[in-house]
Amino acid sequence: MNGAQHILEAFHHHNVQTVFGYPGGCIMPLYDALVDDVLVEHVLCRHEQGCALAADGYARASARLGVCIATSGPGATNLITGVANAHRDSVPMLVITGQVPSSLIGTDAFQETDVLGMTLGIVKHSYLVERAEELPGILEEAMELAQTGRPGPVWIDIPKDVLLADIAAVPSQPVTRSQTAAPDLGSAIALLRAAQKPLLYSGGGISLAHAEDSFREFAECSALPAVVTLKGIGNPGKHSAHNLGMLGMHGSRAANRAVDECDLLLVIGARLDDRATGKLNGFAPNARTIHIDTDAAEFNKLRTAELAIRGDLNAIFGVLTQAFRETPLAISDWRKECQTWRTTGGFQAADNEEPLAPITGPAFIRRLSHIAPDNTIIACDVGQHQMWVAQYYQFDHPRHHLTSGGLGTMGFGLPAAIGAQFANRATTVINVAGDGSFMMNAQELATIRRYNLPLKLIIMDNQCLGMVRQQQELFYNNRESQINLDDNPDFVAMARAFDIPALKIERTDQVRRGIETILAYNGPMLLHVAIAREENVWPIVKPGGSNREMIDEARRASADTKEIVA
Structure with missing residues (x-):
């Protein structure tokens, strides 16, 4: 096989059935190989940015690897916004671009761009394949890396001569992933039991860890009042009795008040984004924090946690669920208080009964x-x-x-x-x-x-x-x-x-x-x-403001709307 054919063989091995791309000169050997391949469906988008964003949507909706393909130069640069989007939301993606032939790299050849240099800050990892024999190992490593730990886009830039070079067939080795035991959660359980007003705060990491079911079992068993980030919407399901909704800049008044009043914040699979927290020194001012995540880089980045626990979320939820099933939390007064806020401070949009009225x-x-x-x-x-x-x-x-x-x-x-x-x-x-x-x-x-x-x-x-x-x-x-x-x-x-x-x-x-x-x-x-x-969208927190200073339509007249906020 040549390099291009080997890429398709790697797709077959990893069950990649759909890819999104746009052809061009330096990636043309891969498109030539696609002519004879009946197992990989190629979707021709009309702009490379569309290719990257379509691969992103594919991965988010399916929990599978998204793949996008483009040529060198403008093809690669047009992918960048979509790849950055996937990186910021930790979406598993494989990006493959053609590059000018190896002998021309560094000569300002036609449609040559320094892909590695331009993309360093928007990928989990990137490769420039310098020798044909490196390609099989790089492909295996890249597809594994994109999907494990904290997922993200991995970019492989491949010179045209490498795509055309003969590569000996390499037997594919099955990937075995060991089951990770839960870390010691004794201190976290003790803090939760000692708290009078604990609050569950979940984000997009729940679905990234494929932990939706175990999260819901824990949330139901613990009956903790809960808030979600923008990317955590849907974590509790639509019928959860304890979900106070989205927090943050456009969050519900109930969610933001619960954060403001709680004495323990259990943060799971979330990174304390500024649109969620608002002004940091006004965020959950009375609360100690337990932060649980797959990526240790998020710990203490924006807020120092009393406990930072890295581990497999499914295993962690299993231990927590068992603990609170055996001895439930005694927080009935706090639950009632949050339910009152949920009733009065949730999102409400009345249907307009006037048939000729404008649509809201x-x-x-x-x-x-x-x-x-x-x-x-x-x-x-x-x-x-x-x-x-x-x-x-x-x-x-x-x-x-x-x-x-x-x-x-x-x-x-x-x-x-x-x-x-x-x-x-x-x-x-x-x-x-x-x-x-x-x-x-x-x-x-x-x-x-x-x-x-x-x-x-x-x-x-x-x-x-x-x-x-x-x-x-x-x-x-x-x-x-x-x-x-x-x-x-x-x-x-x-x-x-x-x-x-x-x-x-x-x-x-x-x-x-x-x-x-x-x-x-x-x-x-x-x-x-x-x-x-x-x-307008109500409520709203002004940029740089504290979530407790939410402005809604009724309070708008009292807001200082003349202050210019950078």
Whole structure:
């Protein structure tokens, strides 16, 4: 086999069945090998960024390795945003790019770029294959590394001559992963038993560790009041009696108050991101912290923990569940207090009963949540609509909620939804986008049409960059700057140009029928939802502020909206 054929053999061995890519000169030997391969499905996206984000969505929705492929130079540089997005959210991804022939590296050859240098900060590891005989070992190591420990993207840059070189067949060795025993949790259990107001704080690490079931068993058994991060939405399931919702900048008042009042914070699979904590010295001021994670690099990075425990989350949850099953926590008063906050401080969006009234974002998302099947996958873009989905959509599993958390990548949702649909062929997948985000990767409508994917596309259109406009209104003395998108195209006509049926709704009485129509249609369909330009996401914490200083619509008049916050 040559190097390119060996890559496909490695895919077969690791059960990689779907890859996303775009061909070009230096990666052409791999595309030539794909012609004769019937086991690997190649998805041709219309931009390399779309390839990376589709691989990201595939991995998030399936818990499998996402793979994207591009050529050298601009092909590689176009991947970078999508790879950075995967890195910030710890998504397992293999990135393969062609490079100019080995003899030309360093000569500023046509379409040569220093991929290793450019990507050092956005990958878990990267390789430049210098000799053909190194390729088999690098492939095995890269695919293992991307998926173990804290997952992340691993990049392999391969010169064209290496792809063409003959490589002796190497017998594939089965990968054996030893079961990790739980660390000593005696001190953590003692701290939890001593606390009067303990709070469970979970993040995206739960699903990354494939620990969803064991987490729920622990959460139910311990009956700890709980909050989740943006990436932890869905961890407790939609019917959890103790979940207070998302905390942070746009979190529920109940969740942020519980954090403010608790005396012990049990942080699991979360990194204490600034959008979750707000001003650090005002975050959980009365609480000691137990931090449990797979990645020790997160310990004491932002907050010093009384206990930092690294280990396999499934094993840890097993020990904790057994301990609290034998002797339950005595925190009934604290649970009642949190339930009261949950009732009065949760997200509420009343359906507008006036049929001709304009559509409001929260009410639309709540109605979508009621109508869509329970296993629906929602791939969000970034902005106000993203926060409304996080607040009002009831997710039953974290892998049903695909959102760009750490990087906040506009244009993420459409290609991520494509990847999720390839990973879950029979599942309803919906891309919820804002008008600004949708235009970032609108070329991927061609990918939907090419493969006749039954994706449902919802554009919530306020003809502006809504989240930027909101912060300019509240914190920059309403000085609007470069946020108008009133020259948007006719999104219905745009979709139809790609042979995708579409319809537009503008009034409350059209919402149910619009949602039911796109869900019932046997194929891709777009729903253009007109919403008011002035609508805001509530509550909100001003950037750099403390979560206890949340601003909601009722308190807005008393907020100092003239202060400019960097």
